[in-house]
Amino acid sequence: MSEPRTGAPRDVPPPRPVSPPPAPPVEESPLARAGRAVADAVAGLAGTAPGRSAAGGLRDVVGAVAGAVAGAFATGSDTPGPTDARTGDPAAAPSAGRGPGALLGELLAVAVPRLPVRDRDRLRAAHPGASDEEIADALVQRAVRATSGIGAAAGGLSAAHWLAPPSLVAVPLELGAETVLVAAVEIVLIAELHELHGRRPPGDAAQRGEAYLAAWSEQRAVGAQGASLGSVLGTAGMRALRRRMTRRLAGAVPAAAPLLIGAALSGRGNRRATENLARRVLADLRARRG
Numbered sequence: 001m002s003e004p005r006t007g008a009p010r011d012v013p014p015p016r017p018v019s020p021p022p023a024p025p026v027e028e029s030p031l032a033r034a035g036r037a038v039a040d041a042v043a044g045l046a047g048t049a050p051g052r053s054a055a056g057g058l059r060d061v062v063g064a065v066a067g068a069v070a071g072a073f074a075t076g077s078d079t080p081g082p083t084d085a086r087t088g089d090p091a092a093a094p095s096a097g098r099g100p101g102a103l104l105g106e107l108l109a110v111a112v113p114r115l116p117v118r119d120r121d122r123l124r125a126a127h128p129g130a131s132d133e134e135i136a137d138a139l140v141q142r143a144v145r146a147t148s149g150i151g152a153a154a155g156g157l158s159a160a161h162w163l164a165p166p167s168l169v170a171v172p173l174e175l176g177a178e179t180v181l182v183a184a185v186e187i188v189l190i191a192e193l194h195e196l197h198g199r200r201p202p203g204d205a206a207q208r209g210e211a212y213l214a215a216w217s218e219q220r221a222v223g224a225q226g227a228s229l230g231s232v233l234g235t236a237g238m239r240a241l242r243r244r245m246t247r248r249l250a251g252a253v254p255a256a257a258p259l260l261i262g263a264a265l266s267g268r269g270n271r272r273a274t275e276n277l278a279r280r281v282l283a284d285l286r287a288r289r290g
Contacts, residue, residue, distance in 0.1 A: 035110030221284030
């Protein structure tokens with residue numbers, strides 16, 4: 001019979017907790033991918049993502065819009081679902097029966113929370129020694145250059161398709177991309193003008209984005225369009241947004257004119273529209289400050 005072992009007890013380390021396996025990545029919807037591409041393109045145009053041109057950004061958005069349209073029409077659903085602008089994902093995919101204004105409006109709502117907006121301190125740091133009026137003028141001129149450049153790029157791409165008729169199928173996508181990209185640049189302008197004048201809407205970034213989106217739909221400053229500050233876009237707000245997107249899309253039609261005439265018309269039209277928007281928003285902001 002063997003004798004019991006009497007050696008010193010060993011120091012056994014406590015058991016390690018087993019970490020759970022990583023959760024599988026959540027797949028982005030086509031609409032969310034398109035919204036991210038719009039925000040990235042605007043960041044490039046604004047200079048926060050160097051190396052992007054208006055034409056390059058437009059090409060990226062054309063591909064993203066094509067994906068969003070393909071995903072929307074692949075659902076075949078007759079009952080549209082609401083878009084969650086806070087998370088950037090639609091609660092349900094758009095239905096095949098939606099009009100272009102509705103689809104572009106939902107795409108813009110998804111992109112808005114991702115848009116690059118500088119606060120008052122960063123705006124003043126970017127324009128040292130300038131007054132608020134001079135900074136506002138610089139912001140308007142930057143937006144005007146961007147939107148007119150986008151129009152010229154879309155016009156040039158559309159003109160190229162007139163020389164190759166089989167590629168004309170891409171023209172509606174380019175017009176939709178131009179419409180969303182121009183609207184996004186103008187929303188950044190609205191947001192930065194509000195920051196500059198100390199009129200930031202209450203709430204988090206998503207709520208502020210909704211307020212700026214409603215302001216763009218009405219072409220007025222936040223609070224001047226009759227909606228409560230930072231309110232979530234309701235049914236009436238989405239209808240106004242769709243109407244605005246439809247009108248903007250119709251205004252982009254000259255970009256489909258043959259040769260370079262379309263580029264000149266589209267660039268000039270975008271410039272006028274952006275200047276008019278800035279004039280109305282600044283008038284509202286200055287009246288409230290006064």
